[in-house]
Amino acid sequence: xxxxxxxxxxxxxxxxxxxxxxxxxxxxxxxxxxxxxxxxxxxxxxxxxxxxxxxxxxxxxxxxxxxxxxxxxxxxxxxxxxxxxxxxxxxxxxxxxxxxxxxxxxxxxxxxxxxxxxxxxxxxxxxxxxxxxxxxxxxxxxxxxxxxxxxxxxxxxxxxxxxxxxxxxxxxxxxxxxxxxxxxxxxxxxxxxxxxxxxxxxxxxxxxxxxxxxxxxxxxxxxxxxxxxxxxxxxxxxxxxxxxxxxxxxxxxxxxxxxxxxxxxxxxxxxxxxxxxxxxxxxxxxxxxxxxxxxxxxxxxxxxxxxxxxxxxxxxxxxxxxxxxxxxxxxxxxxxxxxxxxxxxxxxxxxxxxxxxxxxxxxxxxxxxxxxxxxxxxxxxxxxxxxxxxxxxxxxxxxxxxxxxxxxxxxxxxxxxxxxxxxxxxxxxxxxxxxxxxxxxxxxxxxxxxxxxxxxxxxxxxxxxxxxxxxxxxxxxxxxxxxxxxxxxxxxxxxxxxxxxxxx
Amino acid sequence: xxxxxxxxxxxxxxxxxxxxxxxxxxxxxxxxxxxxxxxxxxxxxxxxxxxxxxxxxxxxxxxxxxxxxxxxxxxxxxxxxxxxxxxxxxxxxxxxxxxxxxxxxxxxxxxxxxxxxxxxxxxxxxxxxxxxxxxxxxxxxxxxxxxxxxxxxxxxxxxxxxxxxxxxxxxxxxxxxxxxxxxxxxxxxxxxxxxxxxxxxxxxxxxxxxxxxxxxxxxxxxxxxxxxxxxxxxxxxxxxxxxxxxxxxxxxxxxxxxxxxxxxxxxxxxxxxxxxxxxxxxxxxxxxxxxxxxxxxxxxxxxxxxxxxxxxxxxxxxxxxxxxxxxxxxxxxxxxxxxxxxxxxxxxxxxxxxxxxxxxxxxxxxxxxxxxxxxxxxxxxxxxxxxxxxxxxxxxxxxxxxxxx
Numbered sequence: 018x019x020x021x022x023x024x025x026x027x028x029x030x031x032x033x034x035x036x037x038x039x040x041x042x043x044x045x046x047x048x049x050x051x052x053x054x055x056x057x058x059x060x061x062x063x064x065x066x067x068x069x070x071x072x073x074x075x076x077x078x079x080x081x082x083x084x085x086x087x088x089x090x091x092x093x094x095x096x097x098x099x100x101x102x103x104x105x106x107x108x109x110x111x112x113x114x115x116x117x118x119x120x121x122x123x124x125x126x127x128x129x130x131x132x133x134x135x136x137x138x139x140x141x142x143x144x145x146x147x148x149x150x151x152x153x154x155x156x157x158x159x160x161x162x163x164x165x166x167x168x169x170x171x172x173x174x175x176x177x178x179x180x181x182x183x184x185x186x187x188x189x190x191x192x193x194x195x196x197x198x199x200x201x202x203x204x205x206x207x208x209x210x211x212x213x214x215x216x217x218x219x220x221x222x223x224x225x226x227x228x229x230x231x232x233x234x235x236x237x238x239x240x241x242x243x244x245x246x247x248x249x250x251x252x253x254x255x256x257x258x259x260x261x262x263x264x265x266x267x268x269x270x271x272x273x274x275x276x277x278x279x280x281x282x283x284x285x286x287x288x289x290x291x292x293x294x295x296x297x298x299x300x301x302x303x304x305x306x307x308x309x310x311x312x313x314x315x316x317x318x319x320x321x322x323x324x325x326x327x328x329x330x331x332x333x334x335x336x337x338x339x340x341x342x343x344x345x346x347x348x349x350x351x352x353x354x355x356x357x358x359x360x361x362x363x364x365x366x367x368x369x370x371x372x373x374x375x376x377x378x379x380x381x382x383x384x385x386x387x388x389x390x391x392x393x394x395x396x397x398x399x400x401x402x403x404x405x406x407x408x409x410x411x412x413x414x415x416x417x418x419x420x421x422x423x424x425x426x427x428x429x430x431x432x433x434x435x436x437x438x439x440x441x442x443x444x445x446x447x448x449x450x451x452x453x454x455x456x457x458x459x460x461x462x463x464x465x466x467x468x469x470x471x472x473x474x475x476x477x478x479x480x481x482x483x484x485x486x487x488x489x490x491x492x493x494x495x496x497x498x499x500x501x502x503x504x505x506x507x508x509x510x511x512x513x514x515x516x517x518x519x520x521x
Numbered sequence: 522x523x524x525x526x527x528x529x530x531x532x533x534x535x536x537x538x539x540x541x542x543x544x545x546x547x548x549x550x551x552x553x554x555x556x557x558x559x560x561x562x563x564x565x566x567x568x569x570x571x572x573x574x575x576x577x578x579x580x581x582x583x584x585x586x587x588x589x590x591x592x593x594x595x596x597x598x599x600x601x602x603x604x605x606x607x608x609x610x611x612x613x614x615x616x617x618x619x620x621x622x623x624x625x626x627x628x629x630x631x632x633x634x635x636x637x638x639x640x641x642x643x644x645x646x647x648x649x650x651x652x653x654x655x656x657x658x659x660x661x662x663x664x665x666x667x668x669x670x671x672x673x674x675x676x677x678x679x680x681x682x683x684x685x686x687x688x689x690x691x692x693x694x695x696x697x698x699x700x701x702x703x704x705x706x707x708x709x710x711x712x713x714x715x716x717x718x719x720x721x722x723x724x725x726x727x728x729x730x731x732x733x734x735x736x737x738x739x740x741x742x743x744x745x746x747x748x749x750x751x752x753x754x755x756x757x758x759x760x761x762x763x764x765x766x767x768x769x770x771x772x773x774x775x776x777x778x779x780x781x782x783x784x785x786x787x788x789x790x791x792x793x794x795x796x797x798x799x800x801x802x803x804x805x806x807x808x809x810x811x812x813x814x815x816x817x818x819x820x821x822x823x824x825x826x827x828x829x830x831x832x833x834x835x836x837x838x839x840x841x842x843x844x845x846x847x848x849x850x851x852x853x854x855x856x857x858x859x860x861x862x863x864x865x866x867x868x869x870x871x872x873x874x875x876x877x878x879x880x881x882x883x884x885x886x887x888x889x890x891x892x893x894x895x896x897x898x899x900x901x902x903x904x905x906x907x908x909x910x911x912x913x914x915x916x917x918x919x920x921x922x923x924x925x926x
Contacts, residue, residue, distance in 0.1 A: 176652035176653065176686070178640070178653065178682075178685060178686075179652035182652075216650075249561050377725060377726075403679075403692075403894075405691070406680055406690075407680070407691055407692065408689070409687060409688050409689050409690065414653075414685060414686060415652075415653075415686065416652040416654075416657060416658060416661070416685070416686035417652070417653075417661070417686075418655025425725055427688055428666075429725070429726070429728075429729040430667070430668040430669055430670050430672065430688070430689045431670065431689060431728065432670070432726070432729050432730060432733040433670040433699075433733050433736070433737070434589065434670065434691075434731075436701060436715060437701065437702045440701065440702060440703055440704070440711060441702055441704070444703075444704035444705050446702070485717075485718075485721035486718065486721070488717070489712060489713075489714045489717035489718050489721075490715070492713075492717070493710055493711070493713070493714040503704065506704070507703065507704070507707065507711060510711075511711065511714050511715070511718070514715060514718075514719060515718050516719055516722045516724075516726045518727060
């Protein structure tokens with residue numbers, strides 16, 4: 018998907034006129050296709066009986082493989098080993114993502130400060146941030162970065178529907194989550210503590226000591242310890258929650274000029290001495306109390322272990338192997354919680370390679386991976402977003418601060434909608450999404466009439482199919498009596514609906 | 522391979538339906554702020570007639586054929602004549618009314634008041650409010666049976682706010698949507714292929730795959746038959762009636778339906794509201810005929826079905842200059858079902874709000890019962906949710922006595 022300067026100039030020539038908005042998206046799609054965001058005419062796929070190791074690496078560090086991804090990664094890894102490919106993904110700024118930007122950058126509410134966001138309708142804000150998230154997941158070349166954005170979005174969950182969060186989350190997404198997705202954990206938490214959206218979501222802005230009788234609001238302090246840093250069994254006490262809450266008093270949001278931005282109000286701050294997790298915080302710290310809190314909780318050994326466990330569960334398996342968790346926790350401690358360093362340890366470990374195909378795609382991942390596997394063209398309009406809502410994983414809609422669960426069990430009731438999405442998508446029946454099934458089949462070496470389903474599977478699941486998998490499709494081919502494109506589209510739909518494609 | 526064949530055979534023969542004794546809560550939301558004062562008429566209060574010179578419903582008259590008169594419930598209350606289909610339900614003790622219900626929302630805005638009510642919150646949404654809708658939180662905190670794709674269903678185009686955050690929720694217009702949506706006429710072959718693929722599964726997806734296929738089959742067998750409602754139930758042939766009919770079918774099919782949401786609009790009667798006939802009477806008739814049909818059809822399973830009818834706010838006690846009523850506060854909530862301690866009107870009699878609460882202008886009815894108290898009592902008493910603190914944070918519900926013990 019390299020894009021030369023000449024190709025960009027050609028694209029600019031295509032765009033050489035002022036177009037109505039509806040045509041604008043068609044144009045963006047056409048330009049993107051021209052510049053390489055398409056299904057390659059031919060591409061290689063794995064040919065092993067077990068899930069191919071490169072496919073495994075890619076599918077765990079992305080929202081699924083786009084046609085041709087495996088062949089490209091294979092080339093990098095052949096020379097430099099998996100580390101070479103991982104390092105590329107860990108340096109997102111060096112990856113050209115202009116084609117994704119074409120689709121995803123144009124939502125203006127994402128770039129505004131909170132004050133300006135207040136001028137938009139909630140529907141607009143909700144739709145833009147949701148579309149942006151899905152489009153990035155589907156089209157970004159910085160896939161590992163997007164996966165980590167998803168991870169931290171769940172970890173530091175904010176529900177758009179609470180209070181004014183919908184006006185404040187765009188800034189949180191930009192300056193907390195995306196800013197630090199591959200950075201140091203301490204910086205991420207420091208940014209989150211005084212993020213206006215978080216101050217609203219967990220009532221930090223209500224946490225004050227304005228009068229001697231005021232009792233702090235512990236909501237945020239509790240979740241900071243329980244969900245964001247030490248973990249529920251991290252060894253903190255009720256007193257620690259209380260002391261942390263005292264430290265965090267006085268962070269308020271402006272309500273008129275520069276509405277929705279944060280400031281420290283000394284008159285609301287409890288400036289007495291505190292003791293948090295055995296460490297003394299001297300009186301008179303004022304606004305710096307928050308930095309002390311962040312330092313203490315982020316350097317706590319329970320935090321290293323908690324984050325290491327969650328990351329290992331996310332990238333390896335629900336039952337995180339303790340040997341690996343231990344090494345990741347050590348890395349956390351040694352590097353001040355450097356996400357990149359932890360990811361290197363995880364992705365290059367034996368534990369990672371021996372956990373192939375054991376994770377269950379959550380609905381968002383499933384939908385993104387279907388779109389990617391088929392090289393679909395979409396601008397993520399409502400009909401597509403409805404599927405996310407229906408399966409219970411619309412971005413930024415999880416009500417409670419623990420974020421969407423990563424485990425499989427809560428999502429097992431979504432199969433019917435997955436099947437229908439798979440079949441509708443492959444047959445080009447999801448409004449506002451375009452799929453070129455014929456082109457994909459040709460690229461995979463299937464020739465319309467004589468299509469052999471066995472040749473299709475590896476692109477989707479990273480290995481050859483078993484007899485139990487290929488036989489139903491062969492029977493289907495014989496039984497359905499369908500010919501041509503409709504038939505082929507249904508075969509692709511069945512692949513997306515298959516048990517193996519629900520896993521990664 | 523033999524296990525796969527066995528599975529296919531099982532599918533073909535139809536497995537014995539799993540014991541599904543779920544309770545279904547049906548939430549009907551009257552959008553627009555219903556004037557419940559003209560539905561459950563306080564004919565024993567003279568002020569009602571003084572303040573509503575043209576739109577009041579005349580007091581019940583014993584043994585009269587006057588079809589404009591209210592239908593007596595007790596010495597104080599009577600039903601709007603168009604609620605006649607619900608009268609036997611009240612008399613037989615499964616329909617109850619709770620008076621003076623409402624939220625603390627004083628915005629007078631439909632959107633704000635609905636939003637707040639569907640989110641199950643107080644107006645000041647501070648302190649630990651957990652976001653999402655109250656039914657969404659209920660579904661996340663309830664324990665027991667596994668969720669299915671049809672545990673929560675909204676009849677209509679979209680999922681309502683009350684179900685926001687639910688682990689699963691489906692918006693449907695009819696059962697017709699519950700099938701494999703193959704673009705060709707070949708859904709059967711697609712289903713067979715899925716059955717084979719999932720039948721060969723031994724892991725995590727084996728059970729969910731089977732239950733989903735089973736569900737499809739159960740719904741298909743329903744769809745195959747020409748559906749005729751039982752017990753002479755006659756649903757009004759429009760959106761609301763059709764929606765109730767589909768909910769009844771789902772309940773009878775035993776597909777695991779726990780929560781169903783329906784809307785009925787057209788209650789914002791600022792203008793020419795009418796009395797025993799007219800704009801509001803037409804909506805009342807739809808509501809009554811729909812619920813009566815639903816109740817009749819589900820006769821055999823009434824103990825497992827509860828219906829709540831609510832609205833975002835009631836209307837003012839006096840009629841306005843254009844023969845309608847403006848946005849008020851308190852309203853009467855209807856609860857129907859075999860578990861409901863029916864045949865009575867709970868709560869305080871309709872009264873005006875105290876002077877210092879005239880935030881909306883004078884004439885709104887006082888709220889004596891926070892709407893969450895009703896919802897909480899149903900969730901704990903009927904649906905056995907033991908985590909009310911998660912569903913309604915920072916709320917101590919008052920007991921009403923609405924549920925049979």
